Amino acid sequence: CAGGWKSVLCFLFLPGLAFCYSIINGPTNATVLAGSEARFNCTVSEGWVILIWLSNGSPVLTVSSSQGPFETSDRFTSQNYTSSSGFTSELIIHNTQLSDSGKIECSVQGADSKFAFLSVQVNGxxxxxxxxxxxxxxxxxxxxxxxxxxxxxxxxxxxxxxxxxxxxxxxxxxxxxxxxxxxxxxxxxxxxxxxxxxxxxxxxxxxxxxxxxxxxxxxxNSTLGNACTVLPILRTVLFALFCFQCLRLMTETIPNHPSVRTSQVSQPSGRRVSRQTKLAALIAWQGAEVTGHRYTASCDDRVHFTVMFTLQ
Missing domain, CATH: 2.60.40.10 (Immunoglobulins)
Known part of the structure; x- marks a missing residue:
């Protein structure tokens, strides 16, 4: 008889629980970058006993009204908040992975469940x-x-x-x-x-x-590009003309310069050094501040010469 009464009481008590509490606010959709945290809240009214969080249909965390959360993985933890409107469980998914994308569900024993979707995205x-x-x-x-x-x-x-x-x-x-x-x-x-x-x-x-x-x-611009090619060539030609003119003038005025007492030219056998080339050496020597000065120069790859100057 006693056992019969207990069965009746349980039958009367459990169905009543389904109408005494409910999920007030379920979780909302979230989009996060892989490696970051994802958070979901579920608020239930007073009288709840067991709250279960599920990820893609698999339980990941359970919360008891009397003993608190039961965490089985470091990646799934929770924080709890109590207010006048009810009890709120916050599910925290740490170091989210692409495989975490999908359905996140809050289920309370004896009440309807609420769910949301998590989208984990990868920044490549x-x-x-x-x-x-x-x-x-x-x-x-x-x-x-x-x-x-x-x-x-x-x-x-x-x-x-x-x-x-x-x-x-x-x-x-x-x-x-x-x-x-x-x-x-x-x-x-x-x-x-x-x-x-x-x-x-x-x-x-x-x-x-x-x-x-x-x-x-x-x-x-193509016009500027052509100018960039022509200008170096033009500079070379003008410089050559300038040097030639200088040598011509020096040829006419310097050969009998009184400061030059002797000059000695050495060159490879059978090679002739032009007057202009010798004058080029003389021009370089004129800036010297010493009594004797040796100047070595080359006209091209075939003719090399040395000139020794001595001041009077």
């Missing part, structure tokens, strides 16, 4: 092969921007001088690897008329700001 790398390019007039260029190891696939856009480039100017290809991560290659095709900084941007929801990579395209 972004690069442009060259940081600087030289672009000629009327030249069409292709700039390659490569994104590796992202999840989900990033949204790639291009900018120039703080303005977005029309999407018709570039094409982006995406592929997913066996690890679940995405790679993308975006190719921008342009014909520039001026020096510009081109920026490739990759964005996913979890990033506070898009990741970016830039390249400086230096525009070279």
């Amino acid at each position: 790398s972004l690069s442009i092969k060259n940081s600087t390019l030289t672009v000629k007039e009327n030249e069409t260029i292709e700039i390659f921007c490569e994104a590796l190891g992202w999840a989900p696939a990033p949204d790639i856009t291009w900018m120039t001088n703080d303005s977005f480039i029309d999407k018709s100017k570039y094409v982006t290809q995406q592929s997913q690897g066996s690890n679940g991560l995405y790679d993308a290659l975006s190719i921008l095709t342009l014909t520039l008329t001026d020096t510009e900084i081109l920026t490739c941007l990759a964005d996913i929801e979890a990033l506070p700001n898009p990741q970016n990579a830039s390249v400086t395209c230096i525009f070279v």
Whole structure:
């Protein structure tokens, strides 16, 4: 008889619990970067006994109203808050991984469960092969921007001088690897008329700001390019003419200079040294402050000579 009464009391008591408490606020969706924390709150009214957190259908943490949380993994912990509106359990997922993405559920014994979705995203790398390019007039260029190891696939856009480039100017290809991560290659095709900084941007929801990579395209006008080639040649020709004129004048005025008492010229056998070449040595010697000075010079690869000067 006693056992019968206990059964009846339990039957009457347990169904009553289902209507005495409920989940007031369930968890909300969250998007985080891999490696960071994800937090979910679940608030229940007074009278609850057991609260269970589940990740993709598997229990990861249990909270008892009398004994507190039972944590079985360092990656899943909780914080508890009590207020006039009820009891709040906060699930904290540490060092989130791509595999944590999915359904996060708060379940209370005898009450309906509430759930939300967690999206763990991976911030990969972004690069442009060259940081600087030289672009000629009327030249069409292709700039390659490569994104590796992202999840989900990033949204790639291009900018120039703080303005977005029309999407018709570039094409982006995406592929997913066996690890679940995405790679993308975006190719921008342009014909520039001026020096510009081109920026490739990759964005996913979890990033506070898009990741970016830039390249400086230096525009070279064809007219200026030809001038850069002609000017060195012109300078060489003018310098040669100037030297020739100086030698001609010195040839006419210096041979009988009174400061030169003797001069001795040595040269390879069978070679003749021109008068202008000898005068070049004399001109160099005139700046000397010593009594005797030896000057060695070469006219070309075939003629080398030495001149000794002595002051009177």
